[in-house]
Amino acid sequence: KAGVTQTPRYLIKTRGQQVTLSCSPISGHRSVSWYQQTPGQGLQFLFEYFSETQRNKGNFPGRFSGRQFSNSRSEMNVSTLELGDSALYLCASSLRGFVGELFFGEGSRLTVL
Amino acid sequence: QKEVEQNSGPLSVPEGAIASLNCTYSDRVSQSFFWYRQYSGKSPELIMSIYSNGDKEDGRFTAQLNKASQYVSLLIRDSQPSDSATYLCAVNAGSGTYKYIFGTGTRLKVLA
Numbered sequence: 078k079a080g081v082t083q084t085p086r087y088l089i090k091t092r093g094q095q096v097t098l099s100c101s102p103i104s105g106h107r108s109v110s111w112y113q114q115t116p117g118q119g120l121q122f123l124f125e126y127f128s129e130t131q132r133n134k135g136n137f138p139g140r141f142s143g144r145q146f147s148n149s150r151s152e153m154n155v156s157t158l159e160l161g162d163s164a165l166y167l168c169a170s171s172l173r174g175f176v177g178e179l180f181f182g183e184g185s186r187l188t189v190l
Numbered sequence: 191q192k193e194v195e196q197n198s199g200p201l202s203v204p205e206g207a208i209a210s211l212n213c214t215y216s217d218r219v220s221q222s223f224f225w226y227r228q229y230s231g232k233s234p235e236l237i238m239s240i241y242s243n244g245d246k247e248d249g250r251f252t253a254q255l256n257k258a259s260q261y262v263s264l265l266i267r268d269s270q271p272s273d274s275a276t277y278l279c280a281v282n283a284g285s286g287t288y289k290y291i292f293g294t295g296t297r298l299k300v301l302a
Contacts, residue, residue: 110289119294120234120278133289167233178224179280179290181233 079104081170081182089188095156098185102149102170109151110179111143114165123166126151127173155187163189193217194281196293204301209266211296213279216260222282223255225264228295229275237277238264269300 082101090096102109110125122135126145143153149170155162165186169179194215203209211225222241226234238253240246240262246253252265262281266273276295283289 112292120292122289122291125289135289178236178239179226179234181235184233 081168081180083166083168083182083185085185086183087186087188089190090158091190092158092160094158095154096158096187097152097154098166098168098187100151100153100168100170100182102151102168103180106170106172106180107149108171108173109145109149110169110171111151111153112167112169113137114167114184115163120167123153158189160189163187193283193291194279194293196277196279196296198294199297200299201296202299202301203269205269205271207269207300209269209273209298209300211264211266211277211279211298213262213264213281213293214260215262215279215281215291217281217283217291218257218260220281220283223253223262224280224282224290225251225253225262226278226280226292227275228278234278266298269298271300271302274298274300 084099108127111123112120114120124134124143125132129145140156145151165184167184168182171179196213225238227237228234240253240255250267254263276297278295279293280290
């Protein structure tokens with residue numbers, strides 16, 4: 078069974094640019110959530126999607142957005158990048174999203190210069 | 191107050207010893223509790239889940255939950271150098287919220 082796939086794995090952007098990250102969940106999993114991981118803050122919840130609906134959102138500015146497609150694949154977008162957006166962005170899939178375990182992808186490491 | 195608190199460590203234990211990792215959480219309505227292991231440069235992987243008070247054992251790992259004290263722990267018996275990693279405690283933020291709150295993790299070092 079294939080795991081969670083995230084693309085791209087590494088990317089470098091400059092301040093002011095925007096970035097789109099992609100996540101393909103485990104087959105059959107309908108919940109996809111996104112987390113930002115930084116050394117100082119740990120894993121911070123960004124948002125969760127289930128059947129194309131955003132069910133919850135973390136405390137991040139509106140520059141961070143996401144969506145989920147009918148095949149459960151998800152994308153997140155960060156606009157007007159800031160230096161502080163440099164982080165590892167992790168996608169996790171789950172069968173149901175609220176009592177089920179999370180299965181993480183390898184992450185997309187974003188560096189903002 | 192942080193919602194999920196862990197001692198950042200490092201916690202150093204000799205090979206073969208029991209490693210004890212602790213986590214406290216602030217939201218009394220939390221219902222689901224998880225331990226993840228994260229090796230350096232890798233993504234978190236699930237070790238244990240626990241939903242009711244008491245102990246749950248899986249191989250060398252035992253998760254303990256005490257909802258009255260808002261406390262969850264992970265014991266690793268017969269610790270191996272390969273157990274050296276950061277252990278993340280995660281708590282479901284309650285029914286209907288669909289999000290998990292992670293602690294910042296405890297770094298474990300198992301000394302050969």
